Amino acid sequence: MAAVLELRNVSKRFGGLRAVRDVSFQMRENEILFVIGPNGAGKTTVFNLISGFLHPDEGSITFSGHDITQTEPHESARLGVGRTFQIVKPLPTLTVRQNVMLGAFMHTSSVAQAQGEADKILDFLQMSHLKDFPARGLPLAALKRLEIARALATKPKLILLDEVVSGLTTSEALALADLIKRLPEWNVGVVGGVEHVMQVVMKIADHIVVLDYGAKIAEGKPEEVVKQPAVIEAYLGPKYKELVR
Amino acid sequence: MKELRGAKLWITIGLVALSCLPALVVENNYLLQVCFRIALFAALGLAWNLVGGYAGQLSLGHVAFFGLGAYGLAILASHSVPVPIAVLIASLLATLVAALIGKIVFRLRGPYFTLATIACGEVLRLTATNLNITGGAIGLTVPTVFTGPMFWKLYYLSAVALAAGCFLVNFWTANSRFGYYLMAIREDEDTASAVGVDTANYKLRSLLLSAFLTAMAGALYGSAFQYIVPDNILTIDISVQMAIIAMLGGAGTLLGPIVGAILLLGASETFKTQFQESHLLIYGILIVLVVLFLPEGIVGGIEQLLRSRRKAAKPPAPTPNQSPAISAVEKGN
Amino acid sequence: MVHFLQACMNGLLTGALYALIGMGLALIFGVMRIVNFAHGSFLMVGMYVSYLLFERLKINPYYGFIAAGIFLFGFGYLVYKLLIQPIRDRSDFMQILMTTGIALILVDTAQLTFGADYHQTNIDLVNRAVHFGPFTLNAASLLSFGIATVFIVGLREFVVRSRTGQALRAIAQNRDVAPLMGINVTRIQGFSFALGIAFAGIAGGLLLPALYLFPSVGEDYTLKAFVIVVLGGMGSIEGAAMGGLVLGVAESLTSTYIGNQWALAIDFVLFLLMLSLKPSGIFGRQRA
Numbered sequence: 001m002a003a004v005l006e007l008r009n010v011s012k013r014f015g016g017l018r019a020v021r022d023v024s025f026q027m028r029e030n031e032i033l034f035v036i037g038p039n040g041a042g043k044t045t046v047f048n049l050i051s052g053f054l055h056p057d058e059g060s061i062t063f064s065g066h067d068i069t070q071t072e073p074h075e076s077a078r079l080g081v082g083r084t085f086q087i088v089k090p091l092p093t094l095t096v097r098q099n100v101m102l103g104a105f106m107h108t109s110s111v112a113q114a115q116g117e118a119d120k121i122l123d124f125l126q127m128s129h130l131k132d133f134p135a136r137g138l139p140l141a142a143l144k145r146l147e148i149a150r151a152l153a154t155k156p157k158l159i160l161l162d163e164v165v166s167g168l169t170t171s172e173a174l175a176l177a178d179l180i181k182r183l184p185e186w187n188v189g190v191v192g193g194v195e196h197v198m199q200v201v202m203k204i205a206d207h208i209v210v211l212d213y214g215a216k217i218a219e220g221k222p223e224e225v226v227k228q229p230a231v232i233e234a235y236l237g238p239k240y241k242e243l244v245r
Numbered sequence: 246m247k248e249l250r251g252a253k254l255w256i257t258i259g260l261v262a263l264s265c266l267p268a269l270v271v272e273n274n275y276l277l278q279v280c281f282r283i284a285l286f287a288a289l290g291l292a293w294n295l296v297g298g299y300a301g302q303l304s305l306g307h308v309a310f311f312g313l314g315a316y317g318l319a320i321l322a323s324h325s326v327p328v329p330i331a332v333l334i335a336s337l338l339a340t341l342v343a344a345l346i347g348k349i350v351f352r353l354r355g356p357y358f359t360l361a362t363i364a365c366g367e368v369l370r371l372t373a374t375n376l377n378i379t380g381g382a383i384g385l386t387v388p389t390v391f392t393g394p395m396f397w398k399l400y401y402l403s404a405v406a407l408a409a410g411c412f413l414v415n416f417w418t419a420n421s422r423f424g425y426y427l428m429a430i431r432e433d434e435d436t437a438s439a440v441g442v443d444t445a446n447y448k449l450r451s452l453l454l455s456a457f458l459t460a461m462a463g464a465l466y467g468s469a470f471q472y473i474v475p476d477n478i479l480t481i482d483i484s485v486q487m488a489i490i491a492m493l494g495g496a497g498t499l500l501g502p503i504v505g506a507i508l509l510l511g512a513s514e515t516f517k518t519q520f521q522e523s524h525l526l527i528y529g530i531l532i533v534l535v536v537l538f539l540p541e542g543i544v545g546g547i548e549q550l551l552r553s554r555r556k557a558a559k560p561p562a563p564t565p566n567q568s569p570a571i572s573a574v575e576k577g578n
Numbered sequence: 579m580v581h582f583l584q585a586c587m588n589g590l591l592t593g594a595l596y597a598l599i600g601m602g603l604a605l606i607f608g609v610m611r612i613v614n615f616a617h618g619s620f621l622m623v624g625m626y627v628s629y630l631l632f633e634r635l636k637i638n639p640y641y642g643f644i645a646a647g648i649f650l651f652g653f654g655y656l657v658y659k660l661l662i663q664p665i666r667d668r669s670d671f672m673q674i675l676m677t678t679g680i681a682l683i684l685v686d687t688a689q690l691t692f693g694a695d696y697h698q699t700n701i702d703l704v705n706r707a708v709h710f711g712p713f714t715l716n717a718a719s720l721l722s723f724g725i726a727t728v729f730i731v732g733l734r735e736f737v738v739r740s741r742t743g744q745a746l747r748a749i750a751q752n753r754d755v756a757p758l759m760g761i762n763v764t765r766i767q768g769f770s771f772a773l774g775i776a777f778a779g780i781a782g783g784l785l786l787p788a789l790y791l792f793p794s795v796g797e798d799y800t801l802k803a804f805v806i807v808v809l810g811g812m813g814s815i816e817g818a819a820m821g822g823l824v825l826g827v828a829e830s831l832t833s834t835y836i837g838n839q840w841a842l843a844i845d846f847v848l849f850l851l852m853l854s855l856k857p858s859g860i861f862g863r864q865r866a
Contacts, residue, residue: 051439073438083439091432102429106441109422134552154440303671353853355670356613360804361853364846367801371843485678492675526686532679536665536672 010059082156084147092136103153277397284404290502298496301431306362314463343456384474495542593826600806602777622796624782643783654775
């Protein structure tokens with residue numbers, strides 16, 4: 001399967017802290033890939049690098065043949081990279097529908113069309129009844145879905161879901177995971193996610209990349225990756241890696 | 246929602262027709278002058294609203310464009326350029342300056358941005374005070390378009406026309422993609438970027454539009470009073486007034502700046518006749534009260550009220566799989 | 579050369595008072611991130627207080643400024659509690675508007691109370707000069723310089739060494755964590771605001787002998803104060819002190835070599851330059 005997104009030897013430093021160290025991986029067409037790892041491993045930083053909110057100190061990032069290493073966020077978005085934010089960023093005084101319309105406006109300048117698009121997506125995410133409510137004051141579960149809806153409205157080829165299930169109950173998370181699995185229905189070829197909730201990851205991931213202290217320590221199919229000693233050590237500490245053998 | 250907007254348009258068309266009434270009814274020149282200023286400041290408030298209300302950028306330097314419009318008209322007219330053309334060129338020049346200013350100030354956020362806009366306005370004032378072409382501290386005369394007994398009536402109608410034009414621009418903005426993008430920038434610039442909005446570009450566009458309209462108002466004002474000095478036409482007080490009018494009425498709303506202009510100038514006129522020069526005190530108190538108790542402004546507050554009444558009418562159905570505990574905890578996110 | 583140094587020295591003398599004003603605003607804006615557009619107006623209040631003490635009680639402003647400072651401390655605290663604290667968490671937009679409103683109220687109240695006329699204090703010291711070598715310095719300016727320096731150093735020591743000063747800096751760095759360290763954030767913030775305003779009042783009192791007094795005399799100083807804070811680096815009290823001196827010298831040199839009327843322009847030019855090139859200020863570190 002063709003690689004849609006490729007990171008090659010990407011590094012990012014914040015002062016003395018090396019947040020991302022020589023990370024390389026690919027996201028392929030028709031694939032759901034999750035980046036996992038302990039807290040502080042650099043997962044969200046990687047997403048920020050891909051979507052243009054940060055720029056790497058070293059390495060390159062290519063997307064569908066374009067070099068997006070130094071592009072600005074709005075440029076990446078227009079090339080087809082959609083994203084959600086780990087700490088939700090709704091437009092508080094606008095309604096749910098208006099929030100989603102904002103994404104739809106990337107492909108149309110007609111307010112009526114944007115409205116239609118937004119309504120369709122809200123329907124898919126089972127949020128139609130919240131259409132006219134201002135985003136401010138909505139519960140977290142709704143806001144997380146709103147993030148996805150808004151990104152989906154931009155008709156991305158690749159969508160980056162940054163911890164979209166954190167803070168949800170298990171049943172809410174699994175329900176959302178089912179919806180994520182259906183994203184290809186919307187022509188989203190590639191789905192990338194950062195997650196801590198392993199049930200979701202194991203349920204829907206095709207491929208996993210594991211980061212620890214900014215470096216990639218494992219990659220592969222979910223069932224294989226979670227058995228690797230390095231991964232267990234990263235999450236649970238050196239004691240437990242012995243248990244696997 | 247749509248019906249409400251349709252109704253609003255008709256209401257405002259009616260209001261515009263109504264506001265032409267003073268031209269027919271009022272004979273007192275001083276009162277007509279007051280009406281002129283109210284209409285002009287309504288236009289200014291609406292112009293400011295594009296940048297400050299929709300895009301959420303608190304500019305306190307708009308007087309720069311106001312003054313450029315007035316001075317542009319005066320200088321061009323003194324070189325025999327016919328007045329209407331001079332007004333147009335002056336406004337375009339102001340827009341050019343706005344592009345320059347925008348490049349500098351939009352790189353800044355929050356109070357730094359506001360301070361930079363103030364600095365720009367003040368630099369212009371100082372420049373006008375010290376250059377010969379602008380007449381220095383003595384100022385310049387500005388040609389009039391109308392003469393004769395109908396002077397103030399015609400100027401008043403011109404101001405109403407300008408205000409109506411500014412209103413239309415606001416109306417178009419509010420219902421277009423341009424407006425949505427501006428509002429997104431106001432609410433969260435990162436989110437706007439993430440959905441493909443070139444925030445710097447759109448902020449600049451709103452400024453250019455706003456500057457053009459402000460400059461036209463400046464030219465009209467200068468023409469009506471026939472004489473301009475830097476301390477009158479480039480004073481930071483005008484920038485502040487524009488912002489307050491919009492905020493008091495409701496920044497980011499359509500009718501807000503109009504309501505704000507009528508209220509603020511009306512109040513200050515009333516107090517001027519009663520209490521001499523204490524209109525600044527009234528402004529100050531009004532601002533403090535609005536900030537404390539009515540931050541959405543008058544029209545904004547009313548809209549909020551209507552919205553919550555509508556919400557109360559139909560209680561929200563719960564999100565699927567929603568846990569009440571989580572929603573209670575996460576209200577503040 | 580002498581000419582140049584003379585201009586620099588004059589600049590330093592004014593600069594010390596600017597430093598006071600700037601440090602006051604640095605406490606308020608830099609530390610608390612409250613955008614105080616009324617700073618200059620409070621300075622004006624300080625001037626009027628000193629003026630009243632001089633007119634009615636014949637108290638020399640070089641003593642009276644203390645009373646101005648104390649009065650403005652209390653007044654500042656009151657304003658904070660009633661008007662600023664309720665909107666502490668609102669946007670900068672709102673704070674700018676609120677403090678602008680406060681400024682308008684202060685200025686117009688002064689006008690209604692004292693009239694728009696210019697007032698002046700006639701202190702003998704203003705007319706005397708001190709000579710050393712080829713240089714001449716105004717005696718009154720020298721005295722304010724001395725007094726101002728005492729307060730500058732005093733404030734700096736206070737912020738760096740005292741427990742309250744450390745609490746202040748803790749709040750500046752991380753407002754959410756500070757209470758976990760046992761800091762009463764509300765009280766310290768109120769104190770900080772009051773102290774900042776008090777310094778504006780002290781500067782006002784010291785400026786009184788040198789200036790004409792009228793209701794809007796303070797307006798220029800609000801902007802100057804922000805220029806100083808930006809020059810010095812946001813939140814840095816010491817930076818603001820340096821910034822004040824730098825501004826004083828810059829103005830003085832501009833006056834001497836380019837012309838008096840452009841002195842105010844240099845404020846803005848420096849301001850815009852600083853914001854465009856090095857927003858963290860001459861002495862500031864990069865801040866989020």
